[in-house]
Amino acid sequence: MTGEPLLAADAREEGALATLRRGLRMMPEFRSGLPLTFLLALIATAGRVVVPIAVQQTLDRGLGAPGGPDIPLIRGLIAISAVVVLVTGVAVYRMNVRLFRTTETALAGLRVRAFRHVHDLSVLHQQGQRRGSLVSRVTSDVDQLSVFMQWGGVLGLVSVGQLVVATVVMAVYSWQLTLLVLVCFLPLVVAVKYFSQKLAAVYGVVRERIGDVLGAVSESVVGAPTVRAYGIRGRTAARIDGAIDRHYRASIDAQKTTAAVYVSGEFVAALANAAVVVVGVLLGIDGQISAGTLVAFLFLVTLFVAPVQTASEVLNEAQNAVAGFRRVLDVLDTEPDVRDPAIADPERARALPPGPLDVRFEHVGFAYSAGGRKALEDVDLAVAARTRVAIVGETGSGKTTFAKLVTRLMDPTEGRVLIGGVPLADVAFASLRERVVMVPQDGFLFDASVADNVRYGRPGMTDPDVALAFAELGLGDWVAGLPAGVATAVGQRGESLSAGERQLVAVARAYVADPDLLVLDEATSAVDPATEMRLTRALDALTTGRTTLTIAHRLSTAERADEVLVVDAGRVVQRGRHDELVDVPGVYAGLHSSWRRSSGRQAEPAA
Amino acid sequence: MPRRWKSTVPPPDHAAEPGPAGTTADDHTGGDKRVVRRGLRHVGRAISEQPRIFTFAVLGSSLYGGMTVASAYVIGGITDRVLLPAFADGATTAGALSLAALAIIVVAVFKILGILGRRLFAGIMSYRLMADYRRRVTGQYLRLPLSWHQRHPTGQLLSNANSDVESSWFFVSPLPFACGALVMVAITVVVLVLTDPLLAIVGLVVFPLVFVLNAVYSQVMSPRMAHAQQLRAEVSEIAHESFDAALVVKTLGREADEARRFAVKADELRDGLIAVGRVRGLFDPMMEALPNLGTLAVLLVGAERVAAGATDAGDLVSIAYLFTLLALPIRAIGWVLADLPRALAGFDRVTPVLEATGETPHGPDAAPAGTGGAGLGIQGVDFRFTEDAQPTLSGVTFDVVAGRTVAVVGPTGSGKSTLAGLLVRLVDPHTGQVLLDGVDLRTLREGEVSSQVAFVPQSTFLFDDTVRDNVTLGAPFSDDEVHEALRIAAAGSFVAQFPDGLDTRVGERGASLSGGQRQRLALARAVVRRPRLLILDDATSAVDPSVEARILDALRASDRPATVVVVAYRQATIALADEVVWLERGRLVARGSHDELLRQVPGYARLVQAYQPPEFAERTDEPVEVGA
Known part of the structure; x- marks a missing residue:
């Protein structure tokens, strides 16, 4: 496998704002109705500031009124305050609901678009080990965004508003003291960059450690038979405990860092308070402010401090969310390496001609990574329509690459492939996928019935049709042996069936798709020999009239093919009929004699 | 396998609230009347597993609470003794000013110590519980016979050890804060009763109301939350299956159908999350308004009492101030209660693993000695x-x-x-x-x-x-x-x-x-x-x-x-x-x-x-x- 980054911008640095802008472009749903939501957020912000101020006023002016408490004034102030509290509450409710609806709708759209796009990326089938991370692009990354938008985002928004309002009100009371407070908080502003880097680093370690824990845990689950057979329970437990321990320590480290960041805000706030008292008193003695102003100002400082601390809490969440967002957007920004011409260039897109299809390779070369070793080199050949061709060669010789190029899972790096005389790059996918079908070695089954899985090849088939198809393939007795016939559930990934049985279903699925060009990539490698032979004989009879390319390591297929292509180190080194090749010294003769030995075609030893 | 998105972020202290749950919930634990009671038992379990750490965390939380109240009195004291005399006399001493500044900073330092203690010990407690249960669960995986493994899907076992354990103990992070808040509520009630019985009634109405509101919230929320979690798991399953099937999907040209299948579930999840959002969207402002309205009620009743000469203005001011200070810690109680349904759902999935029996029994004998092949x-x-x-x-x-x-x-x-x-x-x-x-x-x-x-x-x-x-x-x-x-x-x-x-x-x-x-x-x-x-x-x-x-x-x-x-x-x-x-x-x-x-x-x-x-x-x- 290559180590090349297959997703766009794997290494690109991008600012958070740039990510957000890019994201908003890709989520049109998000923008609708945003102004009203912002307005509601503004009311919510105002409400937060107005209530404490009103309370302060009540205390100062009502209770402190000359000549004892001014009850009517207090009642009036409290009534107004209560109304403001209620209005704020309603505004927050409306804002929350709107925000939930908009973000969830936008994120559902993003999720589905990313999902659809992933299917167009070759990384999906070329780098199996990255599938898990692609799944998290459409699951946890989007979830994290959703959470952030709904609490971190709202909080951030309201906090910033509160900060602005508090600053303005403070400036109205005393610009000198306001300046003083801002100066006190300046170091914190400067430190934010450092803090966020530090937080990103510690949480990065935590994430890595939890990955290790998952890996270790999976050893006790996936490796259960090996662990038992080799009696290494203690060792496995020690490995798991080690991983759990390291994760624990990393989490505590992260906890320490967050706490430190948080209390630095608390400390700065105390400094600001102390400074305000000292400077305020001096200003007061100077006659510049009144005692009431100073008291009110001390109260306002707390309004200023709260959002600063909230911001430090949201910071880490925001970073995670933006990083997740970036990962999702990078998936969407990755150009599919193989694009459907019907979408990319409708002018050029063509359908395959009707009738049997021939295949032509014109000086085709392919390398999995630029400048890397060529998996195929200068392959130039034609396969006539209606022929059955077997492609044989050692593991790693380039057989499967051949199959992927014919089905256009990948495009050649040199030369071109033509099917039915049409350059493959011009064939609309709708036509290509209908007429050219491949059965891969691992014929994945969905968690549904046997019939459902076969129907995947041709939607709309009835269960009896499916049963009939199995009968035509000579597999009627296998179906009869299933607990519920074709209605038998295959379980997750088809795990209720054996590997060989899964392949039988996969072949049936391709068979009902009725393609004109059928590509079998070691499609029956796990089927027991007797069944395989029955199946291939049935396929032979049924494939008459269509072109078949079979990749096989069991050479029984090659013996019956119209033509054998022998691939060695990325080149076609021999071609011809089995009986023409078998007695000529060369790669095929070597492969065949080795296979004869292993399959017992030769007499067994008298050992 | 569905992964927890938010693994280590502790609930913020101020004005923030933990996001909604993010684990796989396969079963609906919520809805039944016993959520709150079972939840409290679960809280007891956490405390009894880590009593020492929990005590330290609560001590930290109490120090924080005490210093919060103290900071209010320090500001009051400074106003009375430094600020007002200075303004009245037009002069002050450097000693008085530095003393005032020192008082503010000393209290803040103790408050910071309280916060650090609370947060660190709360973190240690919750991560210890998680590490501990991960060890117990994986210990079971290694102990239980292969036949047990064959009955349980791999994905389920992995999430039992990971996200289920995590959600079981996630609520522990804000727990000490909430306990500290309970202490503060108790003190406030005592102060209220001592100050004025009529004011005490206001407090005795508002505080229980906070708990009732939280309990109702848990009750209403848990089935919706469980449903959303279930949908989250289903969305993830489809993505896994579909991506694993990439070759089949692609070679049969079924990408659009797969996207449709995924979109149907994604839309269901969207609706589920919006339903969760509606409840939270309503509950949040209510939780915010309640202490505010309580403060206003205290002022209203208190002003009348002051006018009637039943209590003095100074007491009223400090009580009103206490009420505003309590608003936040009380929300911590809400965070704990709100997270309990999820914790229970997670714990309910972990329990069968911990309780599973059937370890392969071993005999006492050594294998017969021998060097060559065994019969x-x-x-x-x-x-x-x-x-x-x-x-x-x-x-x-x-x-x-x-x-x-x-x-x-x-x-x-x-x-x-x-x-x-x-x-x-x-x-x-x-x-x-x-x-x-x-x-x-x-x-x-x-x-x-x-x-x-x-x-x-x-x-x-x-x-x-x-x-x-x-x-x-x-x-x-x-x-x-x-x-x-x-x-x-x-x-x-x-x-x-x-x-x-x-x-x-x-x-x-x-x-x-x-x-x-x-x-x-x-x-x-x-x-x-x-x-x-x-x-x-x-x-x-x-x-x-x-x-x-x-x-x-x-x-x-x-x-x-x-x-x-x-x-x-x-x-x-x-x-x-x-x-x-x-x-x-x-x-x-x-x-x-x-x-x-x-x-x-x-x-x-x-x-x-x-x-x-x-x-x-x-x-x-x-x-x-x-x-x-």
Whole structure:
């Protein structure tokens, strides 16, 4: 496998704002109705500031009124305050609901678009080990965004508003003291960059450690038979405990860092308070402010401090969310390496001609990574329509690459492939996928019935049709042996069936798709020999009239093919009929004699 | 597998609230009336598991609470003693000013100590609980028999150990804060009662209302939350399945249909999350408004009382101030209560794992000493996966003489792999027994079977570890022994090409190996042990027959060769065996030499001669080439 980054911008640095802008472009749903939501957020912000101020006023002016408490004034102030509290509450409710609806709708759209796009990326089938991370692009990354938008985002928004309002009100009371407070908080502003880097680093370690824990845990689950057979329970437990321990320590480290960041805000706030008292008193003695102003100002400082601390809490969440967002957007920004011409260039897109299809390779070369070793080199050949061709060669010789190029899972790096005389790059996918079908070695089954899985090849088939198809393939007795016939559930990934049985279903699925060009990539490698032979004989009879390319390591297929292509180190080194090749010294003769030995075609030893 | 998105972020202290849950919830725990009661019991469980740490955290939280109240009084004191006199006199002393500043900072420092104590100990408590339960759960995974594993999907077991454990204890982070808040509420109520009974009534209405509101919230929220979690898991399942099926989806041109299938679930999830949002969107402002309205009520009632001379203005101001200070800590109680349904759902999924029994019992005996092959006896063995299932094996009886090689052959589904597993005691027979040198495997001490027997399963499992450790599995083999085993298993040449040789990490993050290479490493793992009995369960399908022959030759090349049982389809493999056992539908139908079975058992002949065109079937006079 290559180590090349297959997703766009794997290494690109991008600012958070740039990510957000890019994201908003890709989520049109998000923008609708945003102004009203912002307005509601503004009311919510105002409400937060107005209530404490009103309370302060009540205390100062009502209770402190000359000549004892001014009850009517207090009642009036409290009534107004209560109304403001209620209005704020309603505004927050409306804002929350709107925000939930908009973000969830936008994120559902993003999720589905990313999902659809992933299917167009070759990384999906070329780098199996990255599938898990692609799944998290459409699951946890989007979830994290959703959470952030709904609490971190709202909080951030309201906090910033509160900060602005508090600053303005403070400036109205005393610009000198306001300046003083801002100066006190300046170091914190400067430190934010450092803090966020530090937080990103510690949480990065935590994430890595939890990955290790998952890996270790999976050893006790996936490796259960090996662990038992080799009696290494203690060792496995020690490995798991080690991983759990390291994760624990990393989490505590992260906890320490967050706490430190948080209390630095608390400390700065105390400094600001102390400074305000000292400077305020001096200003007061100077006659510049009144005692009431100073008291009110001390109260306002707390309004200023709260959002600063909230911001430090949201910071880490925001970073995670933006990083997740970036990962999702990078998936969407990755150009599919193989694009459907019907979408990319409708002018050029063509359908395959009707009738049997021939295949032509014109000086085709392919390398999995630029400048890397060529998996195929200068392959130039034609396969006539209606022929059955077997492609044989050692593991790693380039057989499967051949199959992927014919089905256009990948495009050649040199030369071109033509099917039915049409350059493959011009064939609309709708036509290509209908007429050219491949059965891969691992014929994945969905968690549904046997019939459902076969129907995947041709939607709309009835269960009896499916049963009939199995009968035509000579597999009627296998179906009869299933607990519920074709209605038998295959379980997750088809795990209720054996590997060989899964392949039988996969072949049936391709068979009902009725393609004109059928590509079998070691499609029956796990089927027991007797069944395989029955199946291939049935396929032979049924494939008459269509072109078949079979990749096989069991050479029984090659013996019956119209033509054998022998691939060695990325080149076609021999071609011809089995009986023409078998007695000529060369790669095929070597492969065949080795296979004869292993399959017992030769007499067994008298050992 | 669905992953927790938010693994380590502690709930913020101020004005923030933890986001909604993010784990897989497969079952609906919510809805029933007992959520709150069961939740409180769960809280008790957390406390009783970590009583000391919890005490420290609550002490920190109390220090924080005390200092919060103190800071209010410090500001009040400064106003009375420094600020107002200074303004009145038009002068002040440097001493008074520095004292004021010092008082503010000292209180803040103690408050910071309180916050640090609370947050650190709360973190330690919750991460300890998580680490502890992860250890317990994985301990069970290692302890429970393979049959238990076979009944539980891999994905479920992984999320039990990960996200379920995490959500079980996530609420612990804000717990000390909430407990501190309870203390503060109690103090406030006492102060209220002492100050004025009428004011106390306001407090006694507002505080219980906060709890009632939270309880209602938990009750309403938990089914919705569980539903959303369920949908989250389903969305993730579809993504997993669809991406794993990429090749099939693509080659059949079904991308659009897959996207539709995914979109339907994604839309359901969206609706589920919006339903969750509606409840939270309503609850949040209510929780925020309640303490505010309480403060206003205190002012209203208090002002009347002050006017009536029942209490004085100063007391009222401090009570009103206390009320505003309490607003936030009270929300911490809400965070804990709101997270309990999720915690219960997670814990309910962890509990069955912890309570599962059925550890494979081991006997007291050591395996009979011996250096060469071990004799193997299988006597009347029946096996079924569950009590009511069809038997996978029935009445299987045969012996393998020490040092002989037996091939187990049969059609797909005939029970070959199950039989292989019985021989290494991956599972125990329902009836009958498996004997190693005449001793029932069940009477042997733990570790005795694996010290004598090596097993290579059908699907290779490699640890995320170095090549060396994958071969030795921690046993003290020298590098020469490892190299020799790799050479015998035909893995030497490709390992030699790795830049780090034996130290190359294989598995997820290291070199990616082909199926054949993985299989050869697994074979080297067995070979290096020089086992007295080797079981190969179709473990050589991806390696060349000559390699297979070389491995068996190496194990048998001594005066006391190892005993080998090999499950195979390939005639080349069968040809290496002294004897063949033919299984059909879980029964031993025939045994004998390859030739005898060819003549006597039509099913056997059909299977092993499948590749042979009929006209060649009888040709048996060609030269021998096996093991070249």
